[in-house]
Amino acid sequence: MAIGRSPSVKDVAAAAGVSLGTVSNVMNRPEVVSPATRDRVERAMAELGFVRNESARQLRAGTSRTLAYVMLDGSNPFFHDVAQGIELAAEDADLALFICNSNARADREALHLDRLMQQRVQGVLITPVDPESAHLADVARRGIPIVLVDRVAPGEFCSVAVDxxxxxxxxxxxxxxxxxxxxxxxxxxxxxxxxxxxxxxxxxxxxxxxxxxxxxxxxxxxxxxxxxxxxxxxxxxxxxxxxxxxxxxxxxxxxxxxxxxxxxxxxxxxxxxxxxxxxxxxxxxxxxxxxxxxxxxxRQELGKAAAQLVLEEAAAATHRHRQLTFTPELVARASTRSH
Amino acid sequence: MAIGRSPSVKDVAAAAGVSLGTVSNVMNRPEVVSPATRDRVERAMAELGFVRNESARQLRAGTSRTLAYVMLDGSNPFFHDVAQGIELAAEDADLALFICNSNARADREALHLDRLMQQRVQGVLITPVDPESAHLADVARRGIPIVLVDRVAPGEFCSVAVDxxxxxxxxxxxxxxxxxxxxxxxxxxxxxxxxxxxxxxxxxxxxxxxxxxxxxxxxxxxxxxxxxxxxxxxxxxxxxxxxxxxxxxxxxxxxxxxxxxxxxxxxxxxxxxxxxxxxxxxxxxxxxxxxxxxxxxxRQELGKAAAQLVLEEAAAATHRHRQLTFTPELVARASTRSH
DNA sequence: CACGGCGCCTGAAACATTTCAAACACTCGA
DNA sequence: TCGAGTGTTTGAAATGTTTCAGGCGCCGTG
Structure with a gap:
């Protein structure tokens, strides 16, 4: 129970009397390790309170298990509903979602994009301040998939919007x-x-x-x-x-x-x-x-579709940008209907 | 311009004809490297389009440069205003902010907390579904600072709320x-x-x-x-x-x-x-x-204060939980005032 | 008995960065 | 001329994880 630093696979391996590789296997390919060993390792993990270190994992993997959404305006509920849709899709793909808010300011947007590149996110969903910004193109050039949400830029990016x-x-x-x-x-x-x-x-x-x-x-x-x-x-x-x-x-x-x-x-x-x-x-x-x-x-579908599109782009070796267009629908209520 | 993988410090070092350590110094302690070398390195970085790999950095540092906010209800604008305040404070401290949304569901909250632990976030701001949940205590026990927002649990956690x-x-x-x-x-x-x-x-x-x-x-x-x-x-x-x-x-x-x-x-x-x-x-x-x-x-002040509190807890070797209480204020408008 | 195959496990390498002791090249003063 | 000091750069170690080639022991078959 002495907590200097949080325990690593090495500590777990030592506690369970196995090698590093085996501990890793227990987590990632449990079927290749014998039930007895697996059990011993799992017990050790529980005992030590082991928590995977995502940084190390990402470093090794070369890419993070994270998507990002850069919102244009946090005070407009519309964007939150979109975010909700994205989150659902991200969850399905077992990815974390990073939500940022540019507040319609190009400098904040740029700051966020820089950070996201450093994090090596798998993809960026964004309602940009300006779809033609150089910074955005920069990110794309570095190979990070980008999908525009509620905006379009044919040829340049994938996008999701209504007609x-x-x-x-x-x-x-x-x-x-x-x-x-x-x-x-x-x-x-x-x-x-x-x-x-x-x-x-x-x-x-x-x-x-x-x-x-x-x-x-x-x-x-x-x-x-x-x-x-x-x-x-x-x-x-x-x-x-x-x-x-x-x-x-x-x-x-x-x-x-x-x-x-x-x-x-x-x-x-x-x-x-x-x-x-x-x-x-x-x-x-x-x-x-x-x-x-x-x-x-x-709104939610917009988000979901955008997330799927970005994952598609991330997975595909070769990719052609697509513009997804949804159909809007009129919802009549009292503000136009004299009873 | 051939991009197989993104360039690392090693590539930059090679291009600039210096060692790894020097490149690192250019980024982290520019004052110790001679102007001429610094210039050469910076040019190489620009040319290669070098972007720091945050995972590696975190791995080495042992902790991420990230704060997290777990919102209770994304559809209530109140929480977004709080988030805005947190974001400002995070920016001041040059930290990224991870925003999650539990939607008032304990299982989603737990999922988010698990992920955040794996990311080794510096601290968690949260409006929990249940302030007494075991999961929350678990996270705290692993040494991650937690601050309750708009909720209180005296003795257990720091918190920020109004009276x-x-x-x-x-x-x-x-x-x-x-x-x-x-x-x-x-x-x-x-x-x-x-x-x-x-x-x-x-x-x-x-x-x-x-x-x-x-x-x-x-x-x-x-x-x-x-x-x-x-x-x-x-x-x-x-x-x-x-x-x-x-x-x-x-x-x-x-x-x-x-x-x-x-x-x-x-x-x-x-x-x-x-x-x-x-x-x-x-x-x-x-x-x-x-x-x-x-x-x-x-709302914003609530968020700001919470962020400051969590940073305080993260920095201090020894820490006593504090409950910050703000004073609410009545804003009279037409719904109570017959002109 | 020998040997191939199988199931399980190990050890080492690799990922990109930071840090730090040590080396190096100079200059200045004694 | 030597030594100390200063300013700059280097090389190696360390972080925690995953992967993968290989090793070990055992079983069944020829």
Whole structure:
């Protein structure tokens, strides 16, 4: 019971009266060691409180048994649901999962990536600040498989995302079905490929219906946060009633929640005065005072698929990057449905 | 540029025409190597794209440069804010942070702890499923510093938490100040020490004011989730109006959000028909349709302090467990304040 | 009895890094 | 000219694990 340092295989071997190799075999290929010996070794391990040293194991193996996920924004539950999916897949593959959070800052992202390379992780799942960053390409060049989550970069990387054009389309389609003729699309910044596609989907449908383009207003925001949603609400309120949109499609749920809060505070009735559609369908969307209609992303599946993709890339000798696209789905709730 | 395996110090040494030791010195004690040599080595490293192998480093050092946080419930933003605080502290100490999620399941928690021991992490921050679990004590016995977050176990572990009795007290104090004479306390399960203390604080204040005990109703829930909040709202609605509480103190914000949603859906005006106080003050509390009054925990500070505590324990040869207690603070918003 | 085969176990090498005593090359002062 | 001191570099050892070629003893068969 004297604990100077934690016991090693050597100590176990000595205690059990066998060689190092045998102890290792007990752990890794129990079938090749005789039951009697195995028993003796296992008893010794228990007695000494032996715990494998993962560093040594990794050193020998050359690669760690670890996956990493670099989250873009820890305060958005969407990414946690994705993380959950990744974790499930990692567990299936008996891998540990390292979760980092770049908080949308490129320097922190770079720091994390550096560390992950030093750890020799098996693969990196990431929603990057900028999919075209040199640092990211650097990591890939060193042979570490990378999969983009909720972002795409055809040719460069594997990725997992939903069809954002379709997402934008079904959101606006739903609003038009409910009889709305003036709709605002809220989100940004426009540099986000995702944002551009959702907007494009909305415009496509609008055009196909032969509706006047000026009745689909794009209201850009600086970020996709609750606060920006509120301020978009204020801008919306400033529009003269005759021309004001009767419905808003927000590019994520945080925006939608902010907008909802501002609108209710201003005395608007939802959905009668203003209908709202969000995007992502995070849990808090359903939990809002007026439950939020939202374009659902299969969040867990996204994570799972990403993990599988990265493992595939890690295993395959030769590999072609693949872009996996999931189909979003509209979940209608009270924020667009007048009973 | 031929990459079979990633280059090691040996390769760098060869390329720079120096010995292994010198390369190591360049990285770890640059002041002892001559500028000319240092330059040559650094150039070689850049050229080869050398990346330190953290496993080997750890193996030699005997301990990793990693902290771990085992979250209780990934779907509760409270824990992410704590994680954020931990991450900041870890970064200051130049440590990596391993984030795991037990999802309130003891088996997953045990799995994570096992893995963390194998990784030889420097310390573990955890909100355990059960603070008295044998597994936890096991880890501690192996000399890995453990700090409980948002839980306490005097004598056994270091911990960081808020004064829950006080928290319960100020919540109810606020409601009484607003003129409420019948109050419900909602939360559970009662096996949670935290819950018992918040309830006790509420009762203490109530008694001190000489208010009739039967007017402070405890409504137990099976968990602290949005869904449970909704169902508590239904139970509340079932009470005859004459005896029904005019205010509710929920033991966390998720419950409060659920209750708020149910109440609004049932046509109640908040706070006139029902005032609501939550606990934690997560961001979504302020973002609710009716912004939620809440007992604020200093979430980030909690995390930071926990990280510092674990580092302290890791550094000190001799150590006495400490219980850090923070002071909660009431943040009044529209859910209790009739303008 | 000899020999091949089998089951079980051993010993040594290898992984990439850090550390540390010792060596080396210089310079300066006596 | 020798010795001490200084600044720089080296070489070897050590960390804990896995792997793998080989060894030992035993059984059954020829």
């Amino acid at each position: 954002d054009v379709l997402g934008g389309r079904i959101a606006v389609e739903h609003l038009v079905e409910q009889g709305h003729e003036r709709v605002a699309v809220i989100g940004g910044p426009e540099s986000l490929g995702q944002m551009r596609e959702r907007l494009e989907g909305a415009r496509q449908f609008w055009a196909e219906q032969g509706l006047p383009p000026e009745d689909l207003t794009f209201m850009p925001t600086a970020a996709m946060t609750v606060a920006e949603g509120r301020s978009a609400g204020e801008r919306l309120a400033g529009i003269p009633a005759r021309r004001r949109p009767t419905a808003a499609f927000c590019a994520n749920d945080l925006l939608a929640l902010g907008l909802l809060q501002q609108a209710i505070g201003a005395g608007l009735r939802i959905p009668d005065d203003l209908a709202i559609v969000g995007f992502d369908d995070i849990e808090f969307a359903a939990a809002a005072a007026v439950p939020l209609t939202s374009v659902r992303q299969p | 829950d009795v006080l928290g319960g007290r100020i919540a109810v104090e606020h409601l009484v100040e607003q003129g409420h004479e019948r109050v419900a306390v909602i939360g559970g399960p009662e096996s949670l020490g935290q819950m018992r203390e918040r309830l006790e604080g509420a009762r203490q204040f109530w008694a001190e004011q000489g208010l009739p005990p039967e007017d402070l109703t405890f409504m137990p829930t099976a968990a602290m989730t949005v869904a449970e909040g909704r169902s508590a709202g239904e139970r509340l609605a079932g009470i005859p109006a004459r005896r029904r509480p005019t205010a509710a103190f929920c033991a966390n914000d998720l419950l409060a959000l659920g209750l708020l949603q149910q109440a609004i859906g049932a046509g109640l005006r908040i706070p006139d028909d029902l005032a609501i106080v939550g606990f934690d003050d997560i961001e979504f509390a302020a973002a609710a349709a009716v912004p939620l009054t809440s007992v604020r925990q200093p």
